[in-house]
Amino acid sequence: MSSMEEVETEETVTCLHITLYHPCQEEKQVFRNLKFHKRERHRVDEVAKFGRDSNICHYNLMDTRVSRVQFTLQFFRQLNSSELGFEIKNMSKKTKLIVDNVELDYLNKIDLPWKCIIRFGDYQFLMQRQDGESVDYFETCFELAQASLLQERHLPSLQPIPECGIFPSLVYSQAVNPVEIDENDL
Amino acid sequence: MSSMEEVETEETVTCLHITLYHPCQEEKQVFRNLKFHKRERHRVDEVAKFGRDSNICHYNLMDTRVSRVQFTLQFFRQLNSSELGFEIKNMSKKTKLIVDNVELDYLNKIDLPWKCIIRFGDYQFLMQRQDGESVDYFETCFELAQASLLQERHLPSLQPIPECGIFPSLVYSQAVNPVEIDENDL
Numbered sequence: 001m002s003s004m005e006e007v008e009t010e011e012t013v014t015c016l017h018i019t020l021y022h023p024c025q026e027e028k029q030v031f032r033n034l035k036f037h038k039r040e041r042h043r044v045d046e047v048a049k050f051g052r053d054s055n056i057c058h059y060n061l062m063d064t065r066v067s068r069v070q071f072t073l074q075f076f077r078q079l080n081s082s083e084l085g086f087e088i089k090n091m092s093k094k095t096k097l098i099v100d101n102v103e104l105d106y107l108n109k110i111d112l113p114w115k116c117i118i119r120f121g122d123y124q125f126l127m128q129r130q131d132g133e134s135v136d137y138f139e140t141c142f143e144l145a146q147a148s149l150l151q152e153r154h155l156p157s158l159q160p161i162p163e164c165g166i167f168p169s170l171v172y173s174q175a176v177n178p179v180e181i182d183e184n185d186l
Numbered sequence: 187m188s189s190m191e192e193v194e195t196e197e198t199v200t201c202l203h204i205t206l207y208h209p210c211q212e213e214k215q216v217f218r219n220l221k222f223h224k225r226e227r228h229r230v231d232e233v234a235k236f237g238r239d240s241n242i243c244h245y246n247l248m249d250t251r252v253s254r255v256q257f258t259l260q261f262f263r264q265l266n267s268s269e270l271g272f273e274i275k276n277m278s279k280k281t282k283l284i285v286d287n288v289e290l291d292y293l294n295k296i297d298l299p300w301k302c303i304i305r306f307g308d309y310q311f312l313m314q315r316q317d318g319e320s321v322d323y324f325e326t327c328f329e330l331a332q333a334s335l336l337q338e339r340h341l342p343s344l345q346p347i348p349e350c351g352i353f354p355s356l357v358y359s360q361a362v363n364p365v366e367i368d369e370n371d372l
Contacts (some may be wrong), residue, residue, distance in 0.1 A: 044293060045242075045255055045277060047233055056231075069231055074260075076275060077293035084293070089262060091231060093321075107230060107263035107321060109273070135279075135293060 012132035013139050014084045015039060016073070019126040021145040022063075031144065033060040039139045048073040048140065051091070059140075065121055067092035073112075075138045084138075085129065086112045095120045117149055124149045198318035199325050200270045201225060202259070205312040207331040208249075217330065219246040225325045234259040234326065237277070245326075251307055253278035259298075261324045270324075271315065272298045281306045303335055310335045 022030050033054065042048060051057040053068035061070065069091040077084050089109040090097035097104040098119040104110060112118075115128045126149050132138075208216050219240065228234060237243040239254035247256065255277040263270050275295040276283035283290040284305040290296060298304075301314045312335050318324075 045235075045258070049231075072231070074275075075293070076295045077291065079288075079290070079294050079296065087295070089260075102265075104265070105263065107261070107270070108265050109262045110265065 011134045013134040013137050014132035015130040015139040015141055016086055017128045017130060017141050019143045019145050021124040021149050023122055028063065030061055030063040032062055034142050036142050036144060039141045041137050041139050044075045044136060044138060067094060070120060071097055088112050197320045199320040199323050200318035201316040201325040201327055202272055203314045203316060203327050205329045205331050205335065207310040207335050209308055214249065216247055216249040218248055220328050222328050222330060225327045227323050227325050230261045230322060230324060253280060256306060257283055274298050
């Protein structure tokens with residue numbers, strides 16, 4: 001019992017929930033090298049790389065249409081604020097990266113909104129930030145969507161999400177920050 | 187002769203000229219692990235790390251007052267522009283990083299102006315970007331200043347600089363981009 005009393009207060013860690021969709025995800029298995037429903041922890045000085053080359057990219061997309069490094073994510077803190085967030089940079093010379101409606105060319109970067117859809121080629125990724133306190137680590141967590149994310153923007157928000165789980169059919173409308181919902185609201 | 191005619195047109199490479207100053211640079215030899223007057227080339231997907239830990243940092247500062255990683259630089263292209271530049275991020279929990287007059291706390295980032303002075307602790311670095319065309323590589327080049335950079339802001343610009351050399355006594359007033367100067371102007 002006393003060991004529990006003595007340990008340092010546990011910090012929450014900012015988590016970027018990423019819900020993936022590709023129209024041929026079942027046939028081509030482009031996401032087969034990703035771990036789903038599992039939070040992966042990174043040090044804040046790591047740059048998370050997504051792409052085809054598994055020697056360079058921690059997150060590997062198995063698709064010859066994907067660039068060796070497609071895009072990178074870095075963790076940062078907003079100037080004059082305690083808000084933590086992610087910056088995305090397009091590392092593909094061939095393919096634009098679209099963040100909501102902003103087009104990024106090669107080497108362009110932008111701060112990710114708290115919730116957004118990024119697109120490149122046929123890929124759609126819904127990115128939702130779950131805020132945490134840690135300034136030493138950040139986490140990522142993947143889910144797979146069953147249907148295109150672009151058609152689901154107007155679904156109503158129905159349920160609070162589990163610890164690491166975004167229901168695929170509700171992905172775009174769902175809040176990631178923990179929200180208390182009264183039973184009467186359901 | 188024909189081999190010269192057949193090779194691809196050589197591209198210029200963006201170079202960040204960094205002029206360093208520390209009040210005890212001669213006694214403490216804090217910069218002894220850096221290579222001076224030599225352009226070092228990096229791939230654009232590399233993040234240049236400066237700090238005390240030589241296992242992590244390509245640019246190693248030999249000083250126990252420096253953090254293991256003090257700051258990082260990444261190369262990027264401005265949105266809706268062909269302008270290439272550098273973003274700096276403070277990776278020190280203990281020491282603020284000051285870019286001209288903007289204070290960066292831990293994990294804060296900012297795009298470096300074309301020419302600026304960054305400071306942390308007793309360190310002063312003058313950063314001057316020499317624009318190039320390459321979107322595959324960037325370069326860095328170090329010089330050592332003989333005197334504090336902060337006292338030299340108002341010196342007149344006298345001479346064009348050599349390929350990789352910033353005259354220490356003129357560092358702040360000097361333009362890095364090649365400028366043609368008429369003899370009558372000297």
